[in-house]
Amino acid sequence: MSAKPQTLTQKLLARASGRDYVAPGDVIHPVPELVIIHDGYVETAYRELTKLGFRRIASPEKVVFVTDHEVVYGSPAAAARGARIREIARCWRIGRFYDVGQGGHGHLFPLEQGWIKPGMFLFAYDMHCTNFGAIGAAAYGVGPEITSVLATGTLWTQVPDTICVRLHGKLAPGVHARDVGFVLAHGFSSDRWGVSADYRVVEFAGPGLAGLSIADRVALCNSITEIGVANVAFPPPAGSKEGVHSDPGADYLHVIDLDLSEITAQVALPGGPDRAAPLESVAGQRIDHAFLGSCGSGMYEDFAAAATVLKGRRVAAGVRLFVVPGSTATAMRMAQDGLQQVFLDAGAILLPPGCGPCAGGAMAPLGPGEVSISTAATNHSGRFGPSDGLAYLASPLTVAASAIEGAIAPAVQAVKA
Structure with missing residues (x-):
């Protein structure tokens, strides 16, 4: 166990890399517990790896295919794409395949079904996998580089800095956690706090967390993903026996205090x-x-x-x-x-x-x-x-x-x- 204080994200990346401690800027090769790919990229990944000579993938039991983008086939071409995804799932012996009507949105139903747990580390294709930070997991959306994860089982990753957002107070009637996310997204983009969120983890803390449901946490994770964050992190939900917490004295790049009672409805x-x-x-x-x-x-x-x-x-x-x-x-x-x-x-x-x-x-x-x-x-x-x-x-x-x-x-x- 490292004697140096670490943030939640540092701890998860260190554990996934087989280390006691990692620091912002370190380049590591974390091993994921799961790898998630949505229907829109399955065929492309298969073609690319097949051209490179791969007939199988690393750790197929960890791989999850999710059909959530094209769930109603509006044309014969769409139906053919669905059939091709099913064929690839069989060929690669995919561990979990959630076809049309079997799961839903890949950034949501894994949380509901409980197979994303606090403290997990995973790679995914789509950037909005940051949703899993709502329960204290860490999922990194790596886009087309997911093919490297499929082929080798890992991907080089640089440990990001963490910005801490401490929440206080409660939301007013008619105001939703999504509104808080919009305020933060605009604030970071307009340099309100004098710190960039680009490839940084935004970690939520503070007494205001007590009034937020898991759905609220998901809304917060999702609303700030598009501004270029590396990830979004919450401590594990109250009562959770799994996961990790940031250490007292952990080194944050910046700390922001936000009063929820002052947030108004946003568009x-x-x-x-x-x-x-x-x-x-x-x-x-x-x-x-x-x-x-x-x-x-x-x-x-x-x-x-x-x-x-x-x-x-x-x-x-x-x-x-x-x-x-x-x-x-x-x-x-x-x-x-x-x-x-x-x-x-x-x-x-x-x-x-x-x-x-x-x-x-x-x-x-x-x-x-x-x-x-x-x-x-x-x-x-x-x-x-x-x-x-x-x-x-x-x-x-x-x-x-x-x-x-x-x-x-x-x-x-x-x-x-």
Whole structure:
């Protein structure tokens, strides 16, 4: 055991590398407990490794294939891609394969099913695997370099610095953890605190954590991923017997104190989650399209929150509201306890568990020039289809309220109306 104080992330990377201690800047080769690949990259990885002469992969029992981007085959070509993924899973003897309808969103259902645990280290293809930091795990999204992990079982990794964000107070009514994430994303991008989050871990701490659910933690992880963080970290949930905590005296690059009670509802303007602004600055902006779900806010608690706004009300004429549960388990729970009926009664359209419109508009895209507000992971140009569409991001509360009003609106207003 190292005598030097370490952050949570240092401890996880040290353990995965077979060391007692690692310091920011060290180059290591951590060995993951799991490797996750989503359907959109399986064929490419297989082609690349086959060209290099690989007929099998390292530790296939650790590898997880997840189908969540293209869960409804809209064309014969899409169906053929699905069949090819199943063939590759058999060829490589993949340890866990969650096909269409078997799991849901790969950044969410692993948390719900409990096979991502506090203290785990894993590699993944997609950057939003930072969601697993919500319970004190560390997942590194490495993009196309996931092929190196498949071939060799590891990948060189540089230990990042850590920025600590200490949370205080409680959120006001109508404000969601997603709003906190937008404030942080904008603050880092605008140099509010004089420190860059680029390839740094953002670790949450402080008494304000006590009021956050796992779904809230996931929303916080997801909302700041797009600004270039190396990862996001939370201590293990209260009562957890697994995982590690940062040591007293651990060396943080910077410490930020944030009062949750001062946060107001936010909207991320088209172009990225860091383009956040107070909701009132865009209130009244007409919308055509609304979407609840994605790895940003696709857990049961997110839909329960939206349902409190929608219950007994109707989606405005001319607005399409799509509801995409993050997992098959969440979809079943929503059906069993009446939440699904709330959305149907409101005029929403239910889609199968997965990424929904956030997957490049493969399902429920925008029309040319249309305006959307959603809980999607990001809102860059063309994310939901046409490049001239405008995509705003907000919390589940704000998205539900806006769908009712037909324009961007605060949740408190919708509840009081």
